[in-house]
Amino acid sequence: MTSQRTESAVTEVGAPHSSADALPFAASARHACKVYGAGGTAVTALDDLTLELPPGQFTAIMGPSGSGKSTLMHCLAGLDTLTAGQVFIGATDLASLSDRKRTILRRDRLGFVFQSFNLLPTLTAEENITLPVDLAGQEVDHAWFERVVAKLNLGDRLKHRPSELSGGQQQRVAVGRALISQPEVVFADEPTGALDSTASTELLQFLRSVVDDLGQTVVMVTHDPGAAAYADRVVFLVDGAIVKELDNPTRESVLDIMGQLGG
DSSP: OOSOOOOOEEEETTOOOHHHHTSOOSEEEEEEEEEESOGGGOEEEEEEEEEEEOTTOEEEEEOSTTSSHHHHHHHHTTSSOOSEEEEEETTEEGGGSOHHHHHHHHHHHEEEEESSOOOOTTSOHHHHHHHHHHHTTOOOOHHHHHHHHHHTTOTTTTTOOGGGSOHHHHHHHHHHHHHTTOOSEEEEESTTTTSOHHHHHHHHHHHHHHHHTTOOOEEEEOSOHHHHTTSSEEEEEETTEEEEEEESOOHHHHHHHHHHHTO
16 A cells, blocks of 8 residues: 555544544535335435545445445435435535436546446447546546556556456556546445456555545445555444444454444
């Protein structure tokens, strides 16, 4: 990992983050509730949850199966809507947007990395990376493109199609695609799930470096304590609520809390 680490620090729910207090938030959820179904079959996935994500920080979201971590990420990213409460990207309340404007916000202001790479097989690596900008009818910022490609070590693979790339290289292309529009937040949902241990380590180091060196904001859902240790902060969910937060995590400190939570 590239960043300097200090001792892990567990924050109890409700305790303020001094760094967050001094900065505007890249994304935030306020009293977020998400209920699926109705009546006796209703399932509460998010239960009055409030979370603030400062810019330029790498946050991991963890919790036992069914804790609501993927639902939280999908609602923060505008891929799903809340039953009650608010979600903001910067100062924009997602509930105030039409479906079309929410789609445009996701395209222009957010980046996504999923477990499945979702690359278009007929396009080269370069064309897959620039696809969001091309679809928006915008000009590629070539200086930024070159910085991203250099950071992801893809310079000699740009003309290759996905079938000619390893799994790790394909996921790096997916990261490049997520970064190309210089998004306010990059959301990563189990991004190492389809990778071997070597490619997983490589990808996590890249995500760490895009925070440290490019100033990006990354939010990652993961079940892997080793992956979470690359983050600046880990948020732990149980039954749709945040129960603990951990600053400067290590694999061991994450494992300790997951053991306490039954994860």
